[in-house]
Amino acid sequence: MTLRALYVDFDSYFASVEQQEQPELRGRPVAVVPVMTDSTCCIAASYEAKAFGIKTGTGVGEARQKCPELVCVHARHEVYIRYHHRLVELVESQIPVSAVRSIDEMWCALTGSWQSPARAEQIARNIKRVIAEGAGEYVRCSIGIGPNRFIAKQASAMNKPNGLKLIREGDLPQALHPRQLRDITGIGRRMEQRLQGFGIRTVADLCAADVHLMRKLWNGVEGERMYRRLRGEDLYEAPTERGSVGHSHVLPPARRNDADALKVLHRMLQKAALRLRDMGYHAGGMQLYVRHRGRAGWSRQTRFTATQDTVELEHALIALWRQRPALEPMAVGVALTRLVEHQQATLPLFGKLQSRNRDRLTEVVDQLNSRFGKQAAYFGAAHGALDEAPMRIAFTQIPDPDLER
Ligand SMILES: [Mg+2]
Structure with missing residues (x-):
């Protein structure tokens, strides 16, 4: 069994940064908003706000109904960018970052002795420690470790917040069963509808599909690639393959x-x-x-x-x-x-x-x-x-x- 990827995904990133920067927001339901009006929607919600069912995309008016004590904070993108650069540096102090995937996500290739489960988990804990020390304890991340980047990303989302989850090749694809179809990278709304047309409603259904059916579902080789990715294979992702x-x-x-x-x-x-x-x-x-x-x-x-x-x-x-x-x-x-x-x-x-x-x-x-x-x-x-x-x-x-x- 080989682990090849470690995926770092920051929890409620914008809201957490605001809680770090403004101590009076800590422990409170916070929504980050683009403009101060009820007719816009939340672009981020703190975990305290998420407990009320508020999430990215929830209308501010609706969010206030769900949680009258909600604190709305005006987004400050320059602050989130400054933190981002600092966070990349902190992760890099423990392991090289292979690619930054978005303002709050990055992944690192595991090589050599880092591929052992104990060592990989140690690196993950070290990352969390240096972030708490170097950026602040309110900026937290969830880390996933797996046999490929795709699985590591799924793992990072399975124990939020402040999670650490390792998925072994031997536990695949069953380990993915708790996920929703739309959580799977490469399954958008229309693909989900197409899958449903074939009676595939859950990730367990998808994992039960054989490689022939997978090819049919994706109209070609991408289905076979998905089949292999779900089982932890490390596929070469040519940048041009879906670069445009x-x-x-x-x-x-x-x-x-x-x-x-x-x-x-x-x-x-x-x-x-x-x-x-x-x-x-x-x-x-x-x-x-x-x-x-x-x-x-x-x-x-x-x-x-x-x-x-x-x-x-x-x-x-x-x-x-x-x-x-x-x-x-x-x-x-x-x-x-x-x-x-x-x-x-x-x-x-x-x-x-x-x-x-x-x-x-x-x-x-x-x-x-x-x-x-x-x-x-x-x-x-x-x-x-x-x-x-x-x-x-x-x-x-x-x-x-x-x-x-
Ligand atoms: Mg995130």
């Missing part, structure tokens, strides 16, 4: 003009966004590609707060499109890049109030499309309306120096 989702199209001669090219791009973007949501991912970047007659292809990239919201993605597309050379387009392509798993994306700090309604709208559009075919419904070219609305300022991933200027 996109489409390109050579325009028929009659459609080689800006207006038609843009329509095609919108269609392709909406297809890619649907696929993104299907896979349970958010995209933090976009690449636009345009080929002109007799010229090398032109392309531009942009980065933004990771999202799966079609309207926001449309903003990014329009912004890129405006930069194109004024030439006749022959072929166009759009790709969503910098994909992050759904569970790692937290709600935007400064999201617009209507974003919850937009999520609902997106859901309805997806449902129409899954029932009546891919092009049954799509977002009309809302270009005019897109003009005024700037990309929102927020972060769900680690702030990138390029973006923080």
Whole structure:
């Protein structure tokens, strides 16, 4: 049995940092909010608030009803970023960090003698100790250890808060049975619906599926990979493998003009966004590609707060499109890049109030499309309306120096 990954996930990260910074908040139900109004929703809840059923995404009005003594704290993202950098340093003082997955998650590869269960657990306890000493005892994390990163992440979520859980290869896949389907990385809402169509309602049902059924469920090799991942195999994850989702199209001669090219791009973007949501991912970047007659292809990239919201993605597309050379387009392509798993994306700090309604709208559009075919419904070219609305300022991933200027 080999342990290969240790996953660190901070508990109620924003709320815990606030409790660390403001002693008067300790032991109290705290909600971190983007704006001080009841019509917004909580972007983080302390464990005391979670006991009242308040969680990320709960409307503030509803949260106050559930817990009248709730303390709402205005989000201070610069503080959370400062803590993040300190926390990465502290973990690194014990074991190299292989990758930072989001502002409050990172994982470390276990190698050599660190792979023994006793040693791995010791490292985990040391991490917790240096964090308590170096960042403060209110900033706590849950640590999962497992035979691959996927299992370690699942383990980190199974004993929250302040958890430490080790899953051995021999205990798989049964050790995952308490999880929900949607907790599994790679199972988004639509995938969950698809699984339910095959009578798979629990993780136990999923683990009972043989490799042939898994291939069928995922329409191909990704199902086999999921089968192996659930059993602790350490699969090589090529960065390009799901590094982007996109489409390109050579325009028929009659459609080689800006207006038609843009329509095609919108269609392709909406297809890619649907696929993104299907896979349970958010995209933090976009690449636009345009080929002109007799010229090398032109392309531009942009980065933004990771999202799966079609309207926001449309903003990014329009912004890129405006930069194109004024030439006749022959072929166009759009790709969503910098994909992050759904569970790692937290709600935007400064999201617009209507974003919850937009999520609902997106859901309805997806449902129409899954029932009546891919092009049954799509977002009309809302270009005019897109003009005024700037990309929102927020972060769900680690702030990138390029973006923080
Ligand atoms: Mg967390």
